[in-house]
Amino acid sequence: MKKLFIGAVMALGTAFSSVSLSFADELLVPNMTYRVGPYAANGTMMANGFTDYFLMLNERDGGIGGVKVKAEECETGYKAQVGVECYESYRGKNALVHTPNSTGITLQILQKAPEDEVPILTMGYGLSAAAKGETFPWAFNYPTSYWSQMTSILSYIESQGGLKGKKIGFLYLDVGYGREPIPVLEELGPKMGFETLYVPVAGKEMQNQSSHWLTIRKEKPDWVIMWGWGAMNPTAIKEAAKTRFPLDRFIGNWWSGAHVDTQALGSKAKGYLASSFTTTGTDFPAIQDMIKYVVKPGGSKTEMGMPGKVLYNRGMFNAVIIAEAIEVAQKMTGKKNVTGADVRLGLENIKLDEARLKELGLEGFTAPVIGSCADHENGGSIFVQQWDGSDWKRITGLIPPMTDVVQPLLTAAAEKYVSDKSGWTTQKCN
Amino acid sequence: MEILYAILIAPFVEMGAYPDLFIQALWDGFVAGTLYGLIALGFVLIFKASGVFNFSQPILVVLAALSLVSFYKLGIPAWISVILVLIMFYILAWLVERLILRQLVNQDGNILFMSTIGLTFIIIGAAQWIFGGVPSAMIVNELGFPNGSLEWPMFGGGVYFEMIDVSAAVIAVIMIVILAVFFSKTKIGRGLRAVADDHQAALSVGISLNQIWVIVWFVAGIVALVTGIFWGARSDVSFALQIIGFKALPVLIIGGFTSIQGAIIGGLIIGLGEKIFEIYWGPLLGSGVEGWFAYVIALVFLLYRPQGLFGDKLIERV
Numbered sequence: 180m181k182k183l184f185i186g187a188v189m190a191l192g193t194a195f196s197s198v199s200l201s202f203a204d205e206l207l208v209p210n211m212t213y214r215v216g217p218y219a220a221n222g223t224m225m226a227n228g229f230t231d232y233f234l235m236l237n238e239r240d241g242g243i244g245g246v247k248v249k250a251e252e253c254e255t256g257y258k259a260q261v262g263v264e265c266y267e268s269y270r271g272k273n274a275l276v277h278t279p280n281s282t283g284i285t286l287q288i289l290q291k292a293p294e295d296e297v298p299i300l301t302m303g304y305g306l307s308a309a310a311k312g313e314t315f316p317w318a319f320n321y322p323t324s325y326w327s328q329m330t331s332i333l334s335y336i337e338s339q340g341g342l343k344g345k346k347i348g349f350l351y352l353d354v355g356y357g358r359e360p361i362p363v364l365e366e367l368g369p370k371m372g373f374e375t376l377y378v379p380v381a382g383k384e385m386q387n388q389s390s391h392w393l394t395i396r397k398e399k400p401d402w403v404i405m406w407g408w409g410a411m412n413p414t415a416i417k418e419a420a421k422t423r424f425p426l427d428r429f430i431g432n433w434w435s436g437a438h439v440d441t442q443a444l445g446s447k448a449k450g451y452l453a454s455s456f457t458t459t460g461t462d463f464p465a466i467q468d469m470i471k472y473v474v475k476p477g478g479s480k481t482e483m484g485m486p487g488k489v490l491y492n493r494g495m496f497n498a499v500i501i502a503e504a505i506e507v508a509q510k511m512t513g514k515k516n517v518t519g520a521d522v523r524l525g526l527e528n529i530k531l532d533e534a535r536l537k538e539l540g541l542e543g544f545t546a547p548v549i550g551s552c553a554d555h556e557n558g559g560s561i562f563v564q565q566w567d568g569s570d571w572k573r574i575t576g577l578i579p580p581m582t583d584v585v586q587p588l589l590t591a592a593a594e595k596y597v598s599d600k601s602g603w604t605t606q607k608c609n
Numbered sequence: 610m611e612i613l614y615a616i617l618i619a620p621f622v623e624m625g626a627y628p629d630l631f632i633q634a635l636w637d638g639f640v641a642g643t644l645y646g647l648i649a650l651g652f653v654l655i656f657k658a659s660g661v662f663n664f665s666q667p668i669l670v671v672l673a674a675l676s677l678v679s680f681y682k683l684g685i686p687a688w689i690s691v692i693l694v695l696i697m698f699y700i701l702a703w704l705v706e707r708l709i710l711r712q713l714v715n716q717d718g719n720i721l722f723m724s725t726i727g728l729t730f731i732i733i734g735a736a737q738w739i740f741g742g743v744p745s746a747m748i749v750n751e752l753g754f755p756n757g758s759l760e761w762p763m764f765g766g767g768v769y770f771e772m773i774d775v776s777a778a779v780i781a782v783i784m785i786v787i788l789a790v791f792f793s794k795t796k797i798g799r800g801l802r803a804v805a806d807d808h809q810a811a812l813s814v815g816i817s818l819n820q821i822w823v824i825v826w827f828v829a830g831i832v833a834l835v836t837g838i839f840w841g842a843r844s845d846v847s848f849a850l851q852i853i854g855f856k857a858l859p860v861l862i863i864g865g866f867t868s869i870q871g872a873i874i875g876g877l878i879i880g881l882g883e884k885i886f887e888i889y890w891g892p893l894l895g896s897g898v899e900g901w902f903a904y905v906i907a908l909v910f911l912l913y914r915p916q917g918l919f920g921d922k923l924i925e926r927v
Contacts, residue, residue: 215737217849223742353897381900383852386844389637390887390899397623397630397888410849413744417843421758421771443746443845482741 205249206242206517208233208501210278211265216256217382218409220439221490225280226252227481228494231473232465236502238472243502244509246516250498257409259283266291275522276300276501282356285318292317293604297519298526300504302497303328303433303456307359308592310556312527315593316606319526321500322456322548323559326588327580328432329360329404331561332454333367334578335430336402343372348400350391350407350415353379356434357406366588367581376400385411392418405431412440416448426450433561437489441566449568454561457496457545459571461487464540469495489571496545503529503539504550527552546577552608556589558582620889629766634884640774642880643781644839646873649857649864650785651832656866657792657805658825659710661721665729667854669830672736673698674837674846678745687751691834698830699823706822714818715808733848742848747841749773754842777839782873784835788828789869797824805867859907865920874918879903 210229213222233250242248253265262284266277277292277299279285285305292299299318301309307326309318336342349364351357357379364375376398378391385407392415395403403424407415412435419429427450431440436453461467470486473479485491501522508517508525517525529550536542546560560577597603624631648670655663673694680690709724750756755772792798803811804821812818837846840853860879864871883902891898910917 214742215733215848217847217852219737219742220744220847220849353900377896379895379897381897383855384900386840386849386853387641387856387899389641390634390884390891391896393630393634393637393884393888394891394896396633397627410744410844410847410852414844421769423769439744443744445746482743485743 205247206505207269207272207274208248208250208276208278208498208505209265209269209274210250210252211255211262211280211284212252213255213257213280214252215254216258217385218257221409221434221437222257222280223480224437224439224485224488224490225494225497227479227485228491228496229278229498230494231469231479231481231486231491232495232498232502234473234478235465235469238478239468243505244515248502248505255279255281255284257281257283259287263287269297270295273518275505275517275519276526278302278497278501279305282306282359283354286355289315289318290600295519296523298523300497300501300526302493302500304356306596307556308589308596310554310558310589311593312551312553312555312606313608314597314603314605315555316604317523319555321526321529321550321555321559322546322557323561323580324556324585324589325359325406325432326363326585327556327558327582328454328561329363330367330581330585331578332404332430332432332563333371334581335454335563335575337371345373345401346376346398347373348376348378348395348398348403350378350380350395350403350405352385352407352411353381356408360406360432362588362592363585367584370584380407380411380415385409386414388414388418389421391415392422392424395419395424396422401428403429405429405435407431407435411435412437413444413448416441416444416451419451420447427452427565430454430563433493436564436566436571438571439488439490441571446568448566451566452563452574453566453571455489455564455571455573456559456561457489457493458543458573459487459489459492459564463542463544465499465544466492466495466540468540492544496541499539499541500526500529500531500548503531503535526550527555552606558585615893616890623889627764627766629763629768630888632763632768634888635881636768636770636774638881638884639877640778640880641884642877643778643785643873644836644876645856645860645880646785646864646876647781647832647836647839648854649860649872649876650788650869651829651836652857652861653864653866653869653872654788654792654825654829654832656861658801658821659721660718660805661725662866663829664722664725665732666829666833666857667851668729668732668736669698669833670837670840670854671848671850672732673830673834674747674841674850675736675740675745677834677837678748678841678846679740681748681751682745687748687753690748691752694834695831698834699827702823702826702830705826706819710822711819737848744845744847744849747838747846749776749838749842752838773839773842777842780835781839784832785869785873788832792869797821801825856903859903861917862907863910863917865917867921868917868919871917871919879906882906 212226230250233248237247255262266288274297282304285301301320305320307324309315310324368375431453433454441448474481504522504525507528508521512521527550531548548557560579563575564571565574651666676694680693754776759770761768800816860875864875883899886902887899
């Protein structure tokens with residue numbers, strides 16, 4: 180009995196010491212990944228870029244502000260209910276920020292963030308209305324939202340012969356993510372004089388799109404915009420080529436223009452367009468450091484040749500924003516071991532301008548991201564890239580969003596979202 | 610009145626006005642249908658042999674496609690890679706029989722079904738560990754399948770026949786005919802039916818249950834490989850191929866779980882039906898009807914002919 184008692188005390192002591200150790204000696208950054216399941220090809224690349232950046236910071240700089248970062252993955256398989264379980268598993272563990280990597284998961288956990296005081300960063304995905312910082316103090320979608328992106332894509336089409344009198348096909352994955360930009364098309368169609376043909380693709384039909392493309396062939400849209408993910412993207416490009424739809428009139432969003440979407444197709448995808456907010460390639464000191472400190476020594480799950488690809492670089496940039504927010508939070512609070520609430524402040528005060536991007540080894544990698552209390556999307560610009568048969572090539576300068584159109588829509592959507600949620604936490608920004 | 614016109618008249622007017630599009634839809638539906646039939650065939654074979662719905666059939670398709678491409682990437686010639694995949698599937702069939710089925714003889718069907726779910730997760734984990742998540746292109750050209758497409762101009766438009774689709778349809782039909790003959794005219798085929806009816810009765814008349822199971826799982830593996838090659842060619846080779854595998858469910862309900870002919874007829878009904886319905890009636894319902902059309906047809910069959918078109922009617926005496 181005595182031995183049992185001593186054992187129990189020792190076990191408890193060990194448990195508590197490990198908890199306090201994790202609180203004191205590391206910065207916990209959970210990452211909801213999907214390395215398995217139908218979207219694994221995309222999720223793996225994103226996860227590797229994300230994790231490798233923090234591993235590099237640990238190796239090169241000893242972490243952030245002298246505290247090591249624990250970038251911990253929780254596998255969701257891109258399933259919303261599993262994502263919620265992941266979220267719940269981090270309650271009480273001093274997670275600094277959540278990265279759901281799925282709009283569906285984001286929508287499920289959005290209401291929990293104020294209660295748990297852990298911010299959610301949905302980098303270029305999630306609920307567009309979360310851009311309104313006064314209504315959504317705990318959610319961020321830097322560097323830009325789906326709605327802003329859609330207006331930038333429409334601006335690009337406008338510059339390529341105009342939109343008036345045109346028919347725009349909108350091919351989208353029929354889930355929350357794919358449906359997200361529809362309000363913008365509904366708003367802008369009548370204003371800009373174009374008609375929209377909506378072509379939803381159910382998740383279980385994403386590799387079976389012949390009838391969707393026959394519909395497109397029948398309706399003859401002038402352009403097709405795609406909001407796809409996973410195997411939907413290469414299948415759509417193949418079907419477009421099969422139905423003789425001109426690929427230089429087929430433009431994907433930033434989740435529909437990665438190497439995993441086109442590399443296996445090679446020259447068959449030549450001419451296909453996609454938007455992006457991050458640059459490809461390894462010609463950046465930060466990425467070189469990731470290769471040097473993490474990938475080459477074998478400390479990563481990444482194969483050589485993966486750094487520099489679209490989704491790897493984007494996963495890395497997600498980590499860059501978080502690392503920057505943590506550093507800002509440390510400076511603002513004077514604490515090394517910051518909390519989720521501190522990191523929220525950090526996110527609102529990050530200043531990733533050109534000088535800072537250069538300092539981080541990412542000069543010219545992306546448009547600046549300047550945080551603010553009121554604007555949680557940054558209204559970032561995108562550029563258009565084109566697949567040349569073997570790689571993505573940037574073909575435009577930065578295309579800003581139609582802020583005058585998007586902002587009123589975001590305000591209305593944010594108000595509508597919280598209208599039936601009593602006790603919703605808001606904030607006032609000066 | 611307008612709605613009646615849109616439902617009953619307008620689609621047929623469109624078919625007549627653009628016959629090239631209609632013929633294209635029929636062709637695409639036929640190709641999709643034969644491929645659905647092929648997927649369903651993998652389920653039918655194992656169901657006939659053991660009365661079990663093999664939940665792992667879709668992941669076998671993924672495993673076959675990933676293995677083939679990976680062997681080829683190692684520098685092994687394409688057709689040697691095919692042979693290696695077949696050897697791998699024979700070993701897998703033997704392992705399944707030894708480690709799972711043999712232990713569960715005469716157990717309830719639900720237990721066997723659960724074991725195939727377990728097998729699915731084992732294969733997912735192992736395949737993820739071995740192959741990683743990066744998608745690849747299917748090596749159809751390296752296997753000697755023709756590339757490019759044929760164009761048949763008509764009425765100011767044209768019908769396009771992708772050569773890989775032609776190959777897929779031809780091979781699927783040949784395979785189904787061979788399997789139908791093999792399982793209905795040979796001793797093994799008759800043995801298989803006996804095993805499906807009653808494990809113990811089959812054993813008592815000298816049929817080797819273990820041998821039959823190995824053969825059937827191996828043949829299901831061959832079907833998975835052919836399915837993986839042609840579906841992989843339509844999209845890419847990745848874990849997402851698993852999703853298309855479950856398209857076989859409504860096909861099986863329509864054709865019957867025990868009929869090889871039923872698999873192909875059910876596949877064609879779904880393939881042709883969903884394409885035509887999506888293109889001509891889909892816009893009336895907001896498009897995207899292909900996702901549920903097959904299940905509605907299956908539901909109708911469940912209500913009025915639950916054993917499917919060619920399935921065995923279950924009669925239980927109490």
